[in-house]
Amino acid sequence: MIAVVDYKAGNLTSVMKSLRAVGADPTSTDDPATVLRSDKIILPGVGHFAATKFLEDRGLKAAIQERIAAGTPFLGICVGLQWLFAGSTEALETPGLAAFPETCARFTPGKKVPHVGWNSLSILPESRLFSGIGNNSFVYFTHSYRAPIANATIAVTEYGEPFTAAVERGNIMGVQFHPEKSGATGLQVLSNFLEWKPC
Amino acid sequence: MLTKRIIACLDVRAGRVVKGVQFVDIVDAGDPAELAARHAAAGADEIVFLDITATHESRGTLVDAVKRAAQQLFVPFTVGGGIRTADEAAAIFDAGADKISINSAALARPELIGEIGAKFGAQAVVVAIDARRSDSSGPADTAEVFVAGGRRPTGRRAVEWAREAEARGAGEVLLTSMDADGTRAGFDCELTAAVSEAVQIPVIASGGAGNAQHFTQVFREGKADAALAASIFHFGIADVRSLKEELRRDGIPVRLPC
Numbered sequence: 001m002i003a004v005v006d007y008k009a010g011n012l013t014s015v016m017k018s019l020r021a022v023g024a025d026p027t028s029t030d031d032p033a034t035v036l037r038s039d040k041i042i043l044p045g046v047g048h049f050a051a052t053k054f055l056e057d058r059g060l061k062a063a064i065q066e067r068i069a070a071g072t073p074f075l076g077i078c079v080g081l082q083w084l085f086a087g088s089t090e091a092l093e094t095p096g097l098a099a100f101p102e103t104c105a106r107f108t109p110g111k112k113v114p115h116v117g118w119n120s121l122s123i124l125p126e127s128r129l130f131s132g133i134g135n136n137s138f139v140y141f142t143h144s145y146r147a148p149i150a151n152a153t154i155a156v157t158e159y160g161e162p163f164t165a166a167v168e169r170g171n172i173m174g175v176q177f178h179p180e181k182s183g184a185t186g187l188q189v190l191s192n193f194l195e196w197k198p199c
Numbered sequence: 200m201l202t203k204r205i206i207a208c209l210d211v212r213a214g215r216v217v218k219g220v221q222f223v224d225i226v227d228a229g230d231p232a233e234l235a236a237r238h239a240a241a242g243a244d245e246i247v248f249l250d251i252t253a254t255h256e257s258r259g260t261l262v263d264a265v266k267r268a269a270q271q272l273f274v275p276f277t278v279g280g281g282i283r284t285a286d287e288a289a290a291i292f293d294a295g296a297d298k299i300s301i302n303s304a305a306l307a308r309p310e311l312i313g314e315i316g317a318k319f320g321a322q323a324v325v326v327a328i329d330a331r332r333s334d335s336s337g338p339a340d341t342a343e344v345f346v347a348g349g350r351r352p353t354g355r356r357a358v359e360w361a362r363e364a365e366a367r368g369a370g371e372v373l374l375t376s377m378d379a380d381g382t383r384a385g386f387d388c389e390l391t392a393a394v395s396e397a398v399q400i401p402v403i404a405s406g407g408a409g410n411a412q413h414f415t416q417v418f419r420e421g422k423a424d425a426a427l428a429a430s431i432f433h434f435g436i437a438d439v440r441s442l443k444e445e446l447r448r449d450g451i452p453v454r455l456p457c
Contacts, residue, residue, distance in 0.1 A: 009320075013295050018273055047320035112424065114322055114370060116401045118244055118454040119201045138202065138454040140244075140275060142322040142370070159201055181275050181297065183239070183457065 002026040002194070003038035005060060009051035009079065015044040018180035022191040030054075032063035040194065041067055045079035046178075049104070049145065050091035052083045061097065068099070073171045075193045081174030082147055084167065090145050099172050104147045111160040114144045119157050119177075121165050127154040129166060129173050131192050137185045139165070139177040146176065202452045203418045204425035205439055206403060207238035207432050208247040211280075214260040217251070218430050228433045232267040238432060239274050242439040242457035246272060247300070247373075247427060250280030251348070258287075262294045269295025277325055279373075285314045292319055300373055302327040303346040306353055306360070309367055316368040324371075325403075326364040330357035330390060331377040339389035342376075349377050357390065358397045365398045372402045373427065379407030383431065386413055391421030403427050410437070411445035418451050 002019065006012055006028045019026040019042070026042070027034065035041060041064060045051065055061040068074050076084050083096045088104035096104075107113050118138040123130045130137075146163035149156060155166035157176070167174045173193060179186035209216045209231050216228040228234065235246045248268065250261045258281075265278055278291045279300025288299045299319075305311050305326055316324045329349050330342040342357045353360075361372050374394050376387035386407045395402040401424035404417045408428035417423045431437045443453040 013293065014269070014297065017270070017295070021273070046322060112399055112401055114400070115201065116322065116371060117201050117204050117425065138457070142275075144321075178275075181273065183273050187273060 001034075001038050002040045002042065003035050004028045004042045004044060005035065005055070005064070006030045007043075007045065007051060007054040007058075007060065009045045009047045009054075012044060014180045015042065015077065018187060018190055019194070022187050022194065024194050030058060030060065032059040035060060035063040035067060038067060039072060041072055041074045042077065042193075043074070043080035043083065044077045044180075045083070046142065047079060048090060049079055049082060049088040050094050052079065052096065053091075053094045055083070056094075065097065068172060071171050073193065073196055074173065076174035077180075078143060078176060078178060081164070081167065081176050082145060084172060084174050085147055085150075088145050099169070100150050100152055100167065102148050102150050104145050106145050107159065108161055114142055115146075115159045116142045118182075119159060121155045121157055123155045127166070127168060128196055129168055129175070129189055129192050130155060133185055133188055139179070139182040139185055141177045143176060200452050202244070202454045203423070203446070204244040204403075205242070205414070205443060205453065206245040206247055206425055206427040207235075207243040207439065208249060208405070208427050208429040209234055210249050210251045210429060211261065211264055212250070212252045214264050216433070218433055231264045232271065234433070235268040235276075236271045238439060239272055242443055242454070243274065243432075244454055244457075245275045245277065245425070247277045247279065249300070250278070252280075262290055265291060265294040265296055279325070279327055283311075285311070285318060288315045289318070292323070298323045298325050298370070300325040300327045302329065305364065306344065306346050306355070309363060312364060312367040312369050316370070321368045321370040324369050325373050326361075326369040326371075327373040327375065328357050328360060328364075328394070329375045329377055332390070339387070339393045342390050342393075345377060358393050361394045361398050361402075365400050369400060371400055372398060374402055374404055376406040380405070382407050383409030385409065386417035386421055386423070386426065388416050388421035391417055391423050395422040395424070401425060411442050411449070414442065414446055415449045415451055418446075
């Protein structure tokens, strides 16, 4: 069962729809018990980092932690990627999952924020999430905060400064862009995640 | 590199895409879901639905059209026209829109920008501004904002209203030059630049698109982050892909292949 975690941030409609478009039958849930029974977990999200407090309050964070430790593939989207880090300067009182030690921060001044639109990806060749996707492919972003380059960074995008467009480490993956809004490239990313099997 | 966005706009009335020709006749340009999918396949970076009737009775029809179009769209999708409350916006988001565009209602009650933003995020709120210069050669930074489909002047300057919209949490500004709209003689680059330089959020230029050169001008001189056009795409006068190929030859960063 593919669990799409509903934490009342933005709308899930488009993520659910794009997962169905690549042949999946996802379940949206805000119930930790359902997350604990899942074989794959997707954490979508647009909006404010503080919205992730819901995950902690509802016991979803603990459930996700338990599944990740058990090897369940996890994909965070947008704020869902940022949540994999220690936290964000957008809401310092709300810690992230801290799978990666860095902290997300606002884009440095001197350009338009939010970063909105189609930008290109520099992809490391060993990536599984981007298997079959050409280097410099375009995907759709909309965000004001970004994760710095980390050890787990698998794709980098430039917007005045390089930032993390995607991470992969073991069964933990995340993308800053919106695969559900990135045309055929985005659907391929989702498909790669769904087909990926823990070894 | 962040590319310049080409946005295809569909004017929807009673569930059909329509287009006024020389401001009089309304020509039926087709089914909104079908046209949205066709533009996306041709490389449009975004799709906008503008409900030009925006009456209470047409609400249900619009929500239906949004729902059908969203089923087959995997690019960003904005819906505007007559949205007055956060609840009305919520119904449009539920139907599958990624962003909503508000115009008259935001001027009447600017708090609406923050209310929708608080629930759906700033990135989901586009403030649409229809502006006209006092006369077509008047200074761009004094262009006045009009509401009610361009029929009623507000006494407010476009530049100043754009700043307020940003301060209240708008994610983007969709700026239509009423002087240029429908002329196919080019965007109002001066007006676009005046607004774009006044705010930190992206500005979408609209009104006046007739050929590829106009897009190049509004990206260069107008400092636009995105440009929107409707009629030139509908009847195959310029498809998005050939437009983008021309822009790339001009050195404008665009999403290609798409």
